[in-house]
Amino acid sequence: xxxxxxxxxxxxxxxxxxxxxxxxxxxxxxxxxxxxxxxxxxxxxxxxxxxxxxxxxxxxxxxxxxxxxxxxxxxxxxxxxxxxxxxxxxxxxxxxxxxxxxxxxxxxxxxxxxxxxxxxxxxxxxxxxxxxxxxxxxxxxxxxxxxxxxxxxxxxxxxxxxxxxxxxxxxxxxxxxxxxxxxxxxxxxxxxxxxxxxxxxxxxxxxxxxxxxxxxxxxxxxxxxxxxxxxxxxxxxxxxxxxxxxxxxxxxxxxxxxxxxxxxxxxxxxxxxxxxxxxxxxxxxxxxxxxxxxxxxxxxxxxxxxxxxxxxxxxxxx
Numbered sequence: 098x099x100x101x102x103x104x105x106x107x108x109x110x111x112x113x114x115x116x117x118x119x120x121x122x123x124x125x126x127x128x129x130x131x132x133x134x135x136x137x138x139x140x141x142x143x144x145x146x147x148x149x150x151x152x153x154x155x156x157x158x159x160x161x162x163x164x165x166x167x168x169x170x171x172x173x174x175x176x177x178x179x180x181x182x183x184x185x186x187x188x189x190x191x192x193x194x195x196x197x198x199x200x201x202x203x204x205x206x207x208x209x210x211x212x213x214x215x216x217x218x219x220x221x222x223x224x225x226x227x228x229x230x231x232x233x234x235x236x237x238x239x240x241x242x243x244x245x246x247x248x249x250x251x252x253x254x255x256x257x258x259x260x261x262x263x264x265x266x267x268x269x270x271x272x273x274x275x276x277x278x279x280x281x282x283x284x285x286x287x288x289x290x291x292x293x294x295x296x297x298x299x300x301x302x303x304x305x306x307x308x309x310x311x312x313x314x315x316x317x318x319x320x321x322x323x324x325x326x327x328x329x330x331x332x333x334x335x336x337x338x339x340x341x342x343x344x345x346x347x348x349x350x351x352x353x354x355x356x357x358x359x360x361x362x363x364x365x366x367x368x369x370x371x372x373x374x375x376x377x378x379x380x381x382x383x384x385x386x387x388x389x390x391x392x393x394x395x396x397x398x399x400x401x402x403x404x405x406x407x408x409x410x411x412x413x414x415x
Contacts, residue, residue, distance in 0.1 A: 130170040130262040132255035133179060136358070137314065139292065141179050142365065143172065147234060147258035149194050150365045152318055152358055153179055154311070156289025160184045163309060163318045164360060167227075168197025168272050170262045187287060187294075188277075189320025190306040192332075193219035195360065199275035206279035206287070208298060211305030218274030226396055228267040235260060256363040281307060294318070297347060301340030301379075302329060308347060315355030315369075317347070323357055323375055325364035327409040331400045337412060341379040348376035371407060378405045382412075 132144045139155040145166050152163040153176055160182040165172050176184050185204035188196050191214035199205055199215070207215055238258055245252045261267070281287075283298035287309065294309040302321040309318040321329060322343060330337050347354075354369045381387050382403060392402035392411070400411040 128254065128257065128259055129175075130259055131172070131175040132257075133175060134255060136366065137316065137356075140314075140316065140358075142255060142358075143175055143179075144255050144365070145169065146254075146256055147363075148231075148361075150358070150360050153184070154289065154292070154294065154309075154318075155180055155182060156292035158182070158290025160289065161187050161287060161294070162202070163187055164189055164195040164320070165198030165202070167194055168200070169265055169270070171201065172198035173201040187281070187309065188215065189308070189318070189322075189360065190303045191215050191219075192303065192321070193224050193272045195320070196275060197272045200273045204279070205275055205277045206281050207277045208296070208305040208307050209280040209282060210300075211303070212277050212280055214305070215275050215277055219272050221271065224272065228261075228270070230395060231258075231261070234258060251363070255365075297350075299343035299347060301336055301343045302332065303334055304336070304339075306343075310350065310354070312353055315353055317354050317357040317372065319357050319359050321360050322347075323359045323367075323371070323408075324361050325359060325367060325371075325408055326362040327394070327402065327411045328375070329394070329411050331394065331398075331411045331413045335413075337379070337382060341383040344372075344376040344379045348373050367407070374405065374407060378403070378408065378410065382410060 130145060132146050133141055135141050141153040143151040143153050149166045151166050154161050154163065160180050162176055162184055165186055186199055186202045186206065188207040188211065191207060191211035196215060235258060242252060281296045283296060285296040287294040287296065292311065294311050297308040297310055299306050299308050299322045306320055306322055308320060308322055329335065330340050351369050351372050354372055357367050357372055359365050387403040389401040389403055392400050394400050394411055399414055401414050403410045
């Protein structure tokens with residue numbers, strides 16, 4: 098079983114005293130909706146634990162927020178508690194769980210193939226069932242926390258899900274459209290002053306999916322191209338062949354990558370070997386060299402699943 102490396106343990110310590118039933122009043126006072134911590138110099142995790150991991154990246158002159166999450170709470174306030182620099186947004190793709198906080202920012206960039214989706218906004222049917230899913234996960238979390246406390250020592254502040262924040266009304270929750278003022282293409286640079294992130298167009302999860310590569314520091318921000326759980330290749334506009342080509346291409350850059358940061362699941366950071374493993378996994382899928390098993394995604398949608406040592410891939414059954 099993979100565990101969080103010692104250098105990734107949280108700054109506030111483990112939530113060791115969580116009871117079997119998780120409620121707002123039972124959480125430590127340090128836990129708001131967001132969990133933040135510095136991962137590298139000038140790089141912060143801004144997580145909605147159990148939901149989505151966003152990343153704040155700081156240069157000398159400006160900062161960017163890689164994705165904005167669900168829009169459940171004020172991600173801009175969370176970011177401004179970390180940096181005094183002006184913050185722009187770079188969306189790794191247009192899906193609702195990555196753009197929910199966009200409306201709180203003025204400067205927004207996305208790959209040109211995602212721009213129309215961003216302007217239109219997501220269909221509420223894409224996320225209407227998510228509140229019920231979140232409540233079910235919280236109801237079951239207490240048992241998991243008890244097992245973790247006894248056997249595994251895996252949980253930390255940044256991997257412990259929270260109840261919805263005070264004032265959040267699920268009935269009023271909407272992910273608003275947003276207007277990008279920069280359209281990205283493969284090879285573009287996002288210059289923060291003393292730090293440059295290169296745009297890698299990595300279609301597969303969606304046609305507009307990108308990764309961002311900090312070549313100087315060897316850091317790859319993978320969006321939904323990489324995940325330490327299931328990689329979603331079963332969405333309506335996902336493409337397994339494109340996934341294979343994209344991950345193979347990033348694999349050729351592995352010599353310059355030290356860490357990859359991912360948007361979902363508790364193991365949000367992996368080493369460069371993970372990049373190669375994902376490329377090899379999708380290559381095996383492309384040549385029909387894997388065994389598929391019937392499964393379901395988090396919403397209960399039927400999928401086929403291929404399992405590898407440190408990740409899985411969901412694909413359509415059709």
